[in-house]
Amino acid sequence: MSAPSTAPAAGLRARLQGRSELSVAALLAVIAIVIAVDTANIRHTAINAGVMGPQVVPTVIATGLGLCAIALAISVLRGGHAEAEDGEDIDLTQKAHWPTVFGLGGLIFVFALTMDFLGFVIGSALLFYGSALLLGSRRFIWALVIGILLAVGTFYGFALGLGIYLPAGLLTGIL
Amino acid sequence: MENLTLLIEGFSNALTPQNLLFALIGVLLGTAVGVLPGIGPAMTVALLLPLTYALDVTGSLIMFAGIYYGGMYGGSTTSILLNTPGESSSVVTALEGNKMAKAGRGAQALATAAIGSFVAGTLATGALVLVAPFIVAIAIGLGAPSYFALMVFAFVAVSAVLGSSRIRGLASLFIGLTIGLVGQDLTTGQPRLMFGQPLLSGGIDVVVIAVALFAVGEALWIAAHLRHGVPPTIPVGVPWMGKEDWKRSWKPWLRGTVIGFPFGAIPAGGAEIPTFLSYVTEKRLSKHPEQFGHGAIEGVAGPEAANNASAAGTLVPLLTLGLPTTATAAVMIAAFNQYNIHPGPLLFQTEPVLVWTLIASLFIGNTLLLALNLPLAPLWAKLLRIPRPYLYAGILFFATLGAYAAGMQTFNIGILLVLGALGYMARRFGFPVLPIIVGAILGPEMERQLRRALQISAGDPAALLSEPVAVVAYTVIVLFLVVPPVIKAVRRRFGRGGPTGGLQAGGDSDGYSEDTESTVEFDAFGTQTSDGSARVIRVVRPQTERRGK
Numbered sequence: 001m002s003a004p005s006t007a008p009a010a011g012l013r014a015r016l017q018g019r020s021e022l023s024v025a026a027l028l029a030v031i032a033i034v035i036a037v038d039t040a041n042i043r044h045t046a047i048n049a050g051v052m053g054p055q056v057v058p059t060v061i062a063t064g065l066g067l068c069a070i071a072l073a074i075s076v077l078r079g080g081h082a083e084a085e086d087g088e089d090i091d092l093t094q095k096a097h098w099p100t101v102f103g104l105g106g107l108i109f110v111f112a113l114t115m116d117f118l119g120f121v122i123g124s125a126l127l128f129y130g131s132a133l134l135l136g137s138r139r140f141i142w143a144l145v146i147g148i149l150l151a152v153g154t155f156y157g158f159a160l161g162l163g164i165y166l167p168a169g170l171l172t173g174i175l
Numbered sequence: 176m177e178n179l180t181l182l183i184e185g186f187s188n189a190l191t192p193q194n195l196l197f198a199l200i201g202v203l204l205g206t207a208v209g210v211l212p213g214i215g216p217a218m219t220v221a222l223l224l225p226l227t228y229a230l231d232v233t234g235s236l237i238m239f240a241g242i243y244y245g246g247m248y249g250g251s252t253t254s255i256l257l258n259t260p261g262e263s264s265s266v267v268t269a270l271e272g273n274k275m276a277k278a279g280r281g282a283q284a285l286a287t288a289a290i291g292s293f294v295a296g297t298l299a300t301g302a303l304v305l306v307a308p309f310i311v312a313i314a315i316g317l318g319a320p321s322y323f324a325l326m327v328f329a330f331v332a333v334s335a336v337l338g339s340s341r342i343r344g345l346a347s348l349f350i351g352l353t354i355g356l357v358g359q360d361l362t363t364g365q366p367r368l369m370f371g372q373p374l375l376s377g378g379i380d381v382v383v384i385a386v387a388l389f390a391v392g393e394a395l396w397i398a399a400h401l402r403h404g405v406p407p408t409i410p411v412g413v414p415w416m417g418k419e420d421w422k423r424s425w426k427p428w429l430r431g432t433v434i435g436f437p438f439g440a441i442p443a444g445g446a447e448i449p450t451f452l453s454y455v456t457e458k459r460l461s462k463h464p465e466q467f468g469h470g471a472i473e474g475v476a477g478p479e480a481a482n483n484a485s486a487a488g489t490l491v492p493l494l495t496l497g498l499p500t501t502a503t504a505a506v507m508i509a510a511f512n513q514y515n516i517h518p519g520p521l522l523f524q525t526e527p528v529l530v531w532t533l534i535a536s537l538f539i540g541n542t543l544l545l546a547l548n549l550p551l552a553p554l555w556a557k558l559l560r561i562p563r564p565y566l567y568a569g570i571l572f573f574a575t576l577g578a579y580a581a582g583m584q585t586f587n588i589g590i591l592l593v594l595g596a597l598g599y600m601a602r603r604f605g606f607p608v609l610p611i612i613v614g615a616i617l618g619p620e621m622e623r624q625l626r627r628a629l630q631i632s633a634g635d636p637a638a639l640l641s642e643p644v645a646v647v648a649y650t651v652i653v654l655f656l657v658v659p660p661v662i663k664a665v666r667r668r669f670g671r672g673g674p675t676g677g678l679q680a681g682g683d684s685d686g687y688s689e690d691t692e693s694t695v696e697f698d699a700f701g702t703q704t705s706d707g708s709a710r711v712i713r714v715v716r717p718q719t720e721r722r723g724k
Contacts, residue, residue, distance in 0.1 A: 021604055024606075028350075054360040069346075088253065112585045127572060135401060137565065162226070
């Protein structure tokens with residue numbers, strides 16, 4: 001996170017701190033390369049003649065991203081660092097808690113995979129329950145009850161109020 | 176006078192019992208969701224979008240107007256009662272508002288915010304009514320080169336001018352443009368960045384992008400750094416103001432409106448600069464400058480008015496030119512696109528009833544907001560104590576729902592996750608989210624205009640400079656980009672003396688300041704250091720540059 005602003009950090013330490021942002025520069029460069037490769041594979045068809053072809057804008061974007069990657073890398077190496085975003089419930093003094101983040105991401109992923117089979121109600125109730133527990137709720141029954149109420153309420157709200165039918169999945173015929 | 180007739184027609188459309196009900200629901204939900212900590216106006220609008228899917232266009236726009244103003248008001252309630260606000264436009268409100276609440280004057284702070292928002296919102300919407308037809312009259316004659324230039328201008332404004340770091344802003348913009356690239360090219364039908372996935376051929380749904388960046392990214396980011404326990408909130412009664420408070424508030428409301436509206440209306444909007452300018456102005460003009468930093472009511476009244484006036488001003492470029500310059504406006508474009516409505520000068524000609532109904536419903540939403548929120552404020556304050564695990568689990572719940580409902584595709588939830596991770600990275604590494612969403616939305620449109628301009632000229636790039644508006648736009652862009660670094664270089668050469676020297680403290684080449692210097696900058700304005708300090712600094716930087724010119 002933000003570098004301690006007391007004494008200028010020792011060379012190695014400064015480099016270590018900057019390193020995570022260098023990975024962002026690398027990511028930008030990778031995206032630029034992906035765009036460039038993708039653009040190179042666009043077939044030149046007859047329609048491309050006359051009007052501006054579909055390659056022009058992607059080429060500009062890839063170039064721009066590449067330049068940003070280089071500029072960011074230089075800026076980071078020269079000691080620039082970003083400010084992480086603050087907020088009401090954010091405590092930047094503690095380190096990122098990765099199990100929570102990946103747990104939540106995993107839950108969403110599993111939800112996406114199982115949604116059609118389980119249906120919206122079961123899937124999203126479990127998503128809510130799992131997320132609440134990962135985020136530190138210790139009221140195991142309450143959280144589940146809230147999740148189920150939220151899911152069932154949304155399902156019927158969408159069906160009756162908006163006329164949108166979310167997939168019922170396993171509960172088809174019951175709901 | 177023609178506008179007036181149209182506006183009255185708009186009112187008669189909006190004032191049916193059914194539409195009033197939609198407006199009421201919009202205001203209530205918008206405020207309730209906007210009050211929740213961690214949810215800014217843009218996220219409020221994005222999360223509540225699915226609700227409008229089943230309504231007809233008019234009904235959904237009316238509900239939308241309610242959600243829009245409700246979400247904005249909710250944010251200021253949060254910042255007054257909780258401090259450290261989530262969205263940058265409420266930072267300044269928190270400075271004095273939270274101090275007032277701590278000193279037992281929360282009711283007055285909420286009242287001046289609510290009434291000031293109403294006054295500013297109404298006046299600024301009135302200004303919108305007056306200004307919009309003129310801009311439409313000019314815009315209708317603009318060709319593709321001008322539109323292209325204006326979009327480039329909006330890109331530069333949101334990425335290189337508003338933020339704190341140009342490199343990060345531009346990188347965000349290009350990432351957004353990349354997202355906008357996905358799908359079949361509109362003109363030639365060639366697949367771009369589709370990686371053989373047919374579900375991507377229509378591009379990524381803008382609603383999914385917005386929900387991912389604002390809701391999922393934010394929820395994941397907060398989850399990583401979740402503060403243990405709920406921060407103390409200040410209980411509050413029904414907002415009211417005494418005679419003295421009214422006397423001290425009405426001028427700041429009007430001044431805030433005057434400062435806020437133009438900043439919103441130029442396509443380089445954002446509420447950060449006007450709210451801060453208003454704060455500084457009120458501090459200078461106040462008869463009680465010593466109260467600033469300890470809960471001066473002027474410091475809430477002015478910035479809140481400026482915030483709302485600039486929000487209404489944002490609608491000028493949005494409706495007349497189709498240019499979104501704030502995150503909320505970007506999400507609103509997404510909502511319009513759902514109905515195949517494309518904001519721009521043509522909209523005023525093809526769908527005048529629709530446009531004027533929307534504007535009329537802005538007035539209605541604003542009035543409902545005042546009528547509802549004064550009595551309901553204690554209830555909203557209770558919402559701040561919602562247990563955080565449920566709050567953020569709920570955000571994920573509704574985010575996945577919104578993404579799924581956007582196309583009834585589980586594939587969308589996968590995209591939601593990927594772009595949510597992007598939103599997380601943006602927050603972690605200080606990349607502004609606004610240029611991403613603006614780039615993703617305007618990118619395809621920009622390409623279309625560029626094509627059109629070049630097609631007319633048979634590929635001669637000189638055509639891009641063939642219209643006066645385009646030339647002006649490029650000139651301003653060059654000034655934006657060139658002048659600040661030159662001033663910086665000159666200052667560096669001649670030393671940093673003088674009282675403003677400390678303000679120009681810049682860390683590295685792209686304008687990032689070190690933490691220690693931030694505090695110096697902040698104190699230079701005599702305000703107290705708080706958690707929000709870093710954000711206020713971002714406001715300071717462009718302002719000093721402007722002064723430098």
